Amino acid sequence: MGNKQNKTASTELTAQHIAMLKANTKYSEKEIREWHAGFLKDCPNGKLDKKKFVEVYKQFYPQGKADNFCKFAFQTFDANNDGSIDFDEFLLAIAATSQGSLDDRLGLAFEMYDISNDGQIDQKELTKLITAMYDLCGETDRKGDKDPKKRATDIITKLDVSGDKKLSKAEFISGCKNDPVIRQLLAPNV
Template sequence: MGNKLLKSKSKKINYTELTDHQIEMLVSTTKFSSQQIREWHHSFIRDCPSGKLDRKQFIEIYQQFYPQGKANAFCTLAFKAFDQDKNGYVDFSEFLSAIALTMSGEVKDRLSLAFSMYDINDDGTLDKKEIAQIIKLIYEINGKVNLKQELSPQDKARMIIEKFDHDGDKKLSREEFINGCLNDSEIRKLLAP
């Protein structure tokens, strides 16, 4: 019986501490220095004392970057992409990995993260409905209310599908999305700034 108690205690993860091993792993995967990682961790724990950032907290923080628009729905998608293990919260490693990717990652990696965010139904493709919904959310987050100069989200989505869909299935695979955005800077700026 004492063995069971010992096992259950050893499985408990302390999300507020950062071990040397975790720092080494983050240095190798994020390209941040160990000092930068410690600083990021200190700030993360200051803002999130439990070491776990739930969806509501994530949205509150993320919305600060988009004060001019409505960011709630877009932030929910970002949270889904950041929560890599799908446990309902973002821990420090997930947070820092996503920050590193968005700050200094390769364009292809950022586009892959964007694809993961935009694949709302998690089927590995983007259809016209998903793309239109994302464009609408991007317009909202940037505070675009008067869209008379812009194509509607549905028309823009149709145009993107027509331009990027190489296999004719009226959906975009991750590869089609990434390659299309790499070859069209205007659409890339819209979908993965």
């Protein structure tokens, strides 16, 4: 992803692309071609930009504000950091969030939450993400136990095995697997 050949032929689905996508997803060639046709219908130039990404999310969450959450999700899916999501990045992200093992899907959620890319989620990062998730879902009651900062502190306190007031990827995955309430909050589609 991100090489010159890919950029110039971004709307073309080659045999090499199909082979790579089949090897990295559970989709058949027919399914890959169907996803590709739908992707090109929405993104004729073969690139999904941030604006279109937000529009798509808003369709799924019409009662909420998708912009804040989408900023984090977009950065995660834009694997080559070129400011757009090409078909390969799109399908691999879809597959990771829908076909991967529980650990893989929670790992992807962790990567989205690790805003600083330092391999840890701290309270500030978690607070930002919880706030963005509340915005996305239209949650306006943020008092008491639902305060994003308090909730982030409580989650880190509960899941932080090492005691460094941060969550490693292993702590995050283990904590989400062992606590259905936290998993529902931090990884609702997993």
